[in-house]
Amino acid sequence: MNLWKLITSNKKTLFTTPTHGQKSLFFKELSEFYKRDLSEIEGFDNLSDPKGVIRKAQFKASEIYNSAQTFFLTQGSTTGILAIMKAVIRPLDKILIARNCHKSVYSGAVITNAEVSWFMPDTKSEISKEFGVYGEISPSELENQLKLNDYRAFIMTNPTYEGVCSDIEEIARICKQYNTYLIVDEAHGSLFNFSESFPKSAIESGADFSVNSLHKNAGALNQCALLHMSKSCKGISVDDLQKSLNLFHTTSPSYPLLAVIEENINFLNSKEGLKSIDDLVLDIINFKKYFKDTRVKFLDSKMQDITKLFIKIEGMSGNRLSEILYEKYGIEDELNNDFGALFLLGVGTTKSKLDKLKVALIRILEEKIEENYIPKAKFQPPPLVKMAPCAAFYGKETFVNRENSELMISSKSIIPYPPGFGILYSGEAIQEWHMEYLDENTGVIKL
């Protein structure tokens, strides 16, 4: 019995939560969803202590992902990141975080009371110069930093939003050498296990833990995600991780979402699913081929996740490209910068959708809009950390005039979204370049 069969077979009269009686009171369109919205009734197992149908589904997923344990998450990768960090990091442990990590990693540092050092990803390679995005995590620079301190964990994102991947095998080897847990936020890499056209998954490459947001590009509903723990992870058990997860996960997980997670994994691992991924990859390769030798350029890092199309048109700013696509062609990108615009593809991206983008780009090229725009890459300098995230969280706030705030400790975080990583976190000193992002009266921590 799988989760979907179970929730569609219920015939009992329920005096349990939810009391809506599987009927939609508000939106007719959600009637089918309501019909399946049950909770932990007899035979339905329990996500916090799985022994039945959920345990079986998670076990099967663990086999597919070659993990010690794969956990289903109905509140996104965010819960997975928090749970991993709480299981691994003890109060006042030193941890190293890549600066382009999602804000949930900072939240994890607050919750664990860790002392944070930041690792700056590469900004000197061609792709950074050409596209204004962060590059790889350099294994040798990482090793230099790991030598300096006894770091309990290193946390990084792979792939980045723009699809840039790092050499996780080498990074995992170095982390093991320094007894540092490697936690990889693979939220955007949910398809890595299912095609040779992608870089190897973090777990297959030797990371201790990873998360996947199935909802981002694998075909699942929002909030469906996975947490993987590696078979080679030492010192932390599957039970430790379940205990940690139970601190964060709701006690009322959505059964429709759980069923979607189970079915999504089965689909990705099926002949049909694997073929749909291969077809998608082929469509993308052909899409890119079409624009060879034109002004349309694609971000192509050494180990690129091909499903992230970061496109620029030479001579035109990315913001302008984004604007034209939106206003003239009804196409919305995920994000854009001075250089280009990012288009996220995945399970469900049809060839006709890609064709629409192709035609729009061809028209834009034909229009010969000459802007001669030359963008300049801007990256944040290393942060000046003055207080640990947890101490800053409880710090008393006072307000000063923005002009007087330089080198004071910010009480607020500034996190542009997307991509969702901070340019200033609470507890860091305000630097001159932050001024344009601050309110006139800005919050600082009273010491």
Ligand SMILES: Cc1ncc(COP(=O)(O)O)c(C=O)c1O
């Ligand atoms: C790199 C990265 N990690 C983690 C997350 C959080 O994932 P979720 O929305 O599944 O909680 C996001 C969301 O945008 C993300 O971009």
